[in-house]
Amino acid sequence: MTHFEGKNRYENAPRAADFTIDQAWHTYSAAEHDRWDRLFRRQREIAKGRASETALRAMAELELSASGIPDMNVLSDRLESITGWRVVPVAGLVPDEVFFDHLANRRFPAGAFIRPEAEFDYLQEPDIFHDIFGHVPLLANDVFADFMEAYGKGGQRAMKLGQLHHLARLYWYTVEFGLIREPQGLRIYGAGILSSPRETVFALEDDSPNRIAFDLQRIMRTSYIIDDFQQTYFVIDSFDALLEACYQDFGDVYGKVKFQADIDAHETVPEDKLIHRGTLDYFRDKVGV
Ligand code: HBI
Ligand code: FE
Secondary structure (H helix, E strand, O other): OOOOOOOOOOOOOOOOOEEEEEOHHHHHHHHHEEEEEEHHHHHHHHHHOOOHHHHHHHHHHHHOOOOOOOOOHHHHHHHHHHHOEEEEEEEEOOOOOHHHHHHHHOOOEOOOOOOOHOOOOOOOOOOHHHHHHOOOOOOOHHHHHHHHHHHHHHHHHHHHHHHHHHHHHHHHHHHOOEEEEEEOOEEEEEEEOOOOOOHHHHHHHOOHHHOEEOOOHHOOEEOOOOOOOOOOEEEEEOOOHHHHOOOOOHHHHHHHHHHOOOOOOOOOOOOOOOOEEEOOOOHHHHOOO
């Protein structure tokens, strides 16, 4: 087995037209399997009582565990029998139109590489732990599975309308950084939070960020930051409510937001249904204002 110095040993893997590659599951080293186990055990512990109960139940249903990096084919066979979704290996971020085509056809593109030890706690690119621990469990939920397929189809349309930047904000503040109200209280369903130990605690328990009730148009106006905790989290009442809110012609929403100013990631506006007005202390400390 050749050892790769580079961070992502799949970077130059031969790929199909749809950017999928061979996961070559047998090439993962014992060290890489061990890193998955340590990431999984730590995050699974922190996620207890903080992650959406739906996501935690799905993890068990999909038999995700600290027993080495999952073979995406084996995982996909389980997932496909539940909601028809499969997880397909890619080397990293794929072009938007390729990404949307996969989602529209119930295929979730997951990075095949695992983060290096030096980026154990945080990395910007989606590695296999972010994609499988963070994104895959909810694809076993019928309603969320429908939402993700609809998002893929919406993405293809948004590109044609030149509205991708607005739609990407919907993905960001739900699929990546969304919170949900469950009987036991606020819980996390966003993959970007779920795969990050520190943000899992920050998003639910820190006084700094705003927590605002989901509002599609408001989210499409809200900018976001990609290299730090979020300053605002949006809260849905249920996955049904999320799907319901998005079962509308986005053309109308795009028409409205086009003439409205963007809202900065940390700002609140009068029409917000505020669940928690953030102190923004984390934000202030960071920028020293
Ligand atoms: N590619 N593999 C991968 N994973 C993503 O999450 C992803 C992507 N390409 C584009 C993208 N996300 C975002 O720009 C979407 O909001 C479109
Ligand atoms: Fe992601």
